[in-house]
Amino acid sequence: MSKLPVHKIPESVLVVIHTGDLQVLLIERADRAGFWQSVTGSKDFPDEPGDETAIREVAEETGILVGSQDVPRSCLRDWHMRNVYEIYPVWRHRYAPGVTHNTEHVFGLQVPRDIAITLAPREHLRYEWLPWREAADRCFSPSNAEAVLQLPRFVPA
Numbered sequence: 001m002s003k004l005p006v007h008k009i010p011e012s013v014l015v016v017i018h019t020g021d022l023q024v025l026l027i028e029r030a031d032r033a034g035f036w037q038s039v040t041g042s043k044d045f046p047d048e049p050g051d052e053t054a055i056r057e058v059a060e061e062t063g064i065l066v067g068s069q070d071v072p073r074s075c076l077r078d079w080h081m082r083n084v085y086e087i088y089p090v091w092r093h094r095y096a097p098g099v100t101h102n103t104e105h106v107f108g109l110q111v112p113r114d115i116a117i118t119l120a121p122r123e124h125l126r127y128e129w130l131p132w133r134e135a136a137d138r139c140f141s142p143s144n145a146e147a148v149l150q151l152p153r154f155v156p157a
Helices: 050-062 089-094 132-138 142-149
Strands: 011-018 023-029 039-042 076-086 101-110 124-131
Touching: 011 050, 011 142, 023 050, 023 132, 039 050, 050 076, 050 101, 076 142, 124 132, 132 142
Parallel strands: 011 101
Antiparallel strands: 011 023, 011 039, 023 124, 076 101
């Protein structure tokens, strides 16, 4: 079995978890109280496919199992959006020396409104379902807010 890399890979996913009526799941970071976000996470390996990273991160952070009877794999959609942003200085120590930017791949995941959420307590404090515009306003990250604002483009009316 391969070992995880010593440094985080500067390529990640952002997964906007939502219902068919545009309610968005946001989770509050444990290491930064008041910082609300969608599911995010870095690739474990450089060649890990983005959809596999998204599935893994969603399971780790929310307990939602993509590919299950409740949430078929077809509910995960690559929005073909990419964000390149500067890594906050407080988190740069996690990356190789000299790495200052991350490329984020955006996915959407439609789930039933009554799906059970189980947070990873070391990562997140609590969660809320919010209407999409309110969710965008709550996101601490501008790229996360922008992704949430794009939600109506990806969910059929």
